[in-house]
Amino acid sequence: MATYCRLYGNVYSVGTMRVLASLYEHDVEFEFVQIDPDDEHYRTQISVALDPFGEASVFQDGEMTLFESRAIMRCLSHAYAKQGQEQVYEVPKMQGIATSWIDVEDHHFDPPAAKLIAELVEKPRKGLPADQEVVSVAVAELAAVLDVYEARLTESKLLGGDKFTAADLTHLPNLHYLMALPVCKTLFESRPHVYAWSNAILSRLAWKKVVEMQKPLLKSESGTGKARNGLDGTLITEDSGKSAGLTVDPIEAPTTPLTSTDKLYQLVAKNEKWPRIKADSIEDEAWNLLHESIVYYWNPVGTIAAND
Missing domain, CATH: 1.20.1050.10 (Glutathione S-transferase Yfyf (Class Pi); Chain A, domain 2)
Structure with missing residues (x-):
C-alpha cells in the first residue's frame, strides 16, 4: 500500500474514530478531512461520491477507496502488520x-x-x-x-x-x-x-491522539474553514493552515444563532464552568449527562468540573 493516505470522516463519529485509532496504532501517515455532519451539501458531495451508502468514514490509499470502518480497520491491520503495533497473529x-x-x-x-x-x-x-x-x-x-x-x-x-x-x-x-x-x-x-x-x-x-483531535473542532461564532489533519496528526484550522502554507477549504459562516449546546462546548473548551441544574425531568438530567460527557471527552483527567 502507498505511504500517503486520506481519510474523510467526522472525529466524533464512532466509525471515524475507529479508523483513526488504527492509523495511529500503525504509524501511518495520512491526511484527515473533517466532514461536518450538519452540512448536508458538503457531506453529500464528498461522502456519497466515494461511498454509495453515504457513511461518514471513507478511506483512500492511492487508487483504492474503502468504506465501512471495520473493513478499513481490518485492511490496515494486515497491510501494515509489520509497521507500528502488530495486530494480527501469524498462527x-x-x-x-x-x-x-x-x-x-x-x-x-x-x-x-x-x-x-x-x-x-x-x-x-x-x-x-x-x-x-x-x-x-x-x-x-x-x-x-x-x-x-x-x-x-x-x-x-x-x-x-x-x-x-x-x-x-x-x-x-x-x-x-x-x-x-x-x-x-x-x-x-x-x-x-x-x-x-x-x-x-x-x-x-x-487512542489519546484520537481524543486530542476532537478538541479544536468547536463551532466558532465567526465561522472557520473545515479542519484538516496534517501528516503529523495535528488538526489544522483555516487560519493556522494558511500560516503554515496548507490548503483548507473554506465554508460559510453559520447563519443561525448559537444554541445552548454550542455555548456549552465553547465554555468547556475554555475551561469555564457550567452549572449543573437540578434534574427535575428527563430533559434536565440529559443536559447534565451531556455536560459531564463533554468534560470527560476533552478532559478525562477531570480538571474541568461542573458546579455542584
Whole structure:
C-alpha cells in the first residue's frame, strides 16, 4: 500500500474514530478531512461520491477507496502488520479467535452501545429528550453482553489473546462514550476484568491522539474553514493552515444563532464552568449527562468540573 493516505470522516463519529485509532496504532501517515455532519451539501458531495451508502468514514490509499470502518480497520491491520503495533497473529488459530471478537463487537456489543449513545449523547446534543424505555432495555442488553466479556477476560488479558489486536481496538470509540455516562460506567465497574481491560486500552497513546483531535473542532461564532489533519496528526484550522502554507477549504459562516449546546462546548473548551441544574425531568438530567460527557471527552483527567 502507498505511504500517503486520506481519510474523510467526522472525529466524533464512532466509525471515524475507529479508523483513526488504527492509523495511529500503525504509524501511518495520512491526511484527515473533517466532514461536518450538519452540512448536508458538503457531506453529500464528498461522502456519497466515494461511498454509495453515504457513511461518514471513507478511506483512500492511492487508487483504492474503502468504506465501512471495520473493513478499513481490518485492511490496515494486515497491510501494515509489520509497521507500528502488530495486530494480527501469524498462527491461524489465534487469528481466528481475534477475528471472532471483532464480529462479537459488531453484532452484540455495538447494538446496545449505539442505542445508549444515541439516547444519552446525541439526543441531548440536539436538545431532545432521551427515551428512558429504550435506555433501560439497552442497559440490560449491554449488561448481558458484558457478562460474556467478563468470562472471556478471566482467561486472557485482552480479547484476542495476550496482545492488543483489532478485536480490542474496534471497541474503543463506544467505550469512550459509554465510560463517560454514569449509568453505563457502573456496568463496567461491577465487572473487574472488563473494567481493567477498558481502562487499559483507553489509555493507549494512539487512542489519546484520537481524543486530542476532537478538541479544536468547536463551532466558532465567526465561522472557520473545515479542519484538516496534517501528516503529523495535528488538526489544522483555516487560519493556522494558511500560516503554515496548507490548503483548507473554506465554508460559510453559520447563519443561525448559537444554541445552548454550542455555548456549552465553547465554555468547556475554555475551561469555564457550567452549572449543573437540578434534574427535575428527563430533559434536565440529559443536559447534565451531556455536560459531564463533554468534560470527560476533552478532559478525562477531570480538571474541568461542573458546579455542584
